[in-house]
Amino acid sequence: MNTRGLLDQLLKSGQELLQKQGGSLTGKPGIGGLSGSTGANNGLGGLLSGAGGGALAGGAMALLLGNKTARKLGGKALTYGGLAALGVLAYKAYGNWQAQQGGVQQGEPQTLDRLPPAQVEQHSQAILKALVAAAKADGHVDARETALIEGEFQKLDNDPDLQRWLHAELNKPLDPADVARAAGTPEMASEMYLASILMVDEEHFMERAYLDELAKQLRLDPALKAELERQVRQA
Structure with missing residues (x-):
């Protein structure tokens, strides 16, 4: 499993997520991500619809964070890279x-x-x-959010062993x-x-x-x- 590559993408995506969400990461999780975005190219909606691994990893990280606030994102090592x-x-x-x-x-x-x-x-x-x-x-991670998170991880890495491992981790008590x-x-x-x-x-x-x-x-x-x-x- 290439866990190293996936984790590095997730951590680095925090910088882009913080920059693009523009202080709007305060809504409850929605389809494919979090609500509260203000347009296709602004907020988390723009990040989730963007191209490239950084945007996809940002979506996965946003779903993992759930209903966290912009203050939370700004104050922690998601900005470290x-x-x-x-x-x-x-x-x-x-x-x-x-x-x-x-x-x-x-x-x-x-x-x-x-x-x-x-x-x-x-x-x-x-x-x-x-x-x-x-x-x-x-x-905050219920069955519906687990499915959404797994979908984001599948976009990042299609390694079946890694997908099985992540599925097991997400579904564990x-x-x-x-x-x-x-x-x-x-x-x-x-x-x-x-x-x-x-x-x-x-x-x-x-x-x-x-x-x-x-x-x-x-x-x-x-x-x-x-x-x-x-x-x-x-x-």
């Missing part, structure tokens, strides 16, 4: 946390911005799993313990938590509770959890 940027954030947070611990130096964090391709693919699948789960944390089992290394756990922070609204009770339980299941040190959240706020 892809996997490499996510890896840099994780590297900074993990490195700062290591320095705070004192004692024996544990070596350079092996985050996805500095790994060989095979390992980046493994990290990417874990991060996409975390993103999909976090999108369900506010309860929300389970932080299941998500956490995908973390093969502490750095991967950090990246998954970072991706989850980007997707949820921390002021929403259900989503904040999900984040806290995910951190517990990922066995994140409280100081590392705080540092990851601080990196997102500062970026």
Whole structure:
């Protein structure tokens, strides 16, 4: 599965989505995307009808975000630009946390911005799993929206193995313990938590509770959890 390519498209599309939605991403999900657009070439409608992978990925990301506000989009790492940027954030947070611990130096964090391709693919699948789960944390992804999201993913990548995997993830009950089992290394756990922070609204009770339980299941040190959240706020 080329999860890496799909995830990179999704993360990078956040920049275009933010630019083109023009502050109108406040309506409820509609057919093929979100309502509230103000014309064919303005708002999310223009993005969803546009050509190219960026536009398609923007549609998939918009559906995952659901009824989030423009403020939410503007304040999070959807503006950072892809996997490499996510890896840099994780590297900074993990490195700062290591320095705070004192004692024996544990070596350079092996985050996805500095790994060989095979390992980046493994990290990417874990991060996409975390993103999909976090999108369900506010309860907005129902059967109809699942079908719409799957349709957008099919436009992005027609790999049948990847489609089956995504279908299974979208249809699973929300389970932080299941998500956490995908973390093969502490750095991967950090990246998954970072991706989850980007997707949820921390002021929403259900989503904040999900984040806290995910951190517990990922066995994140409280100081590392705080540092990851601080990196997102500062970026």
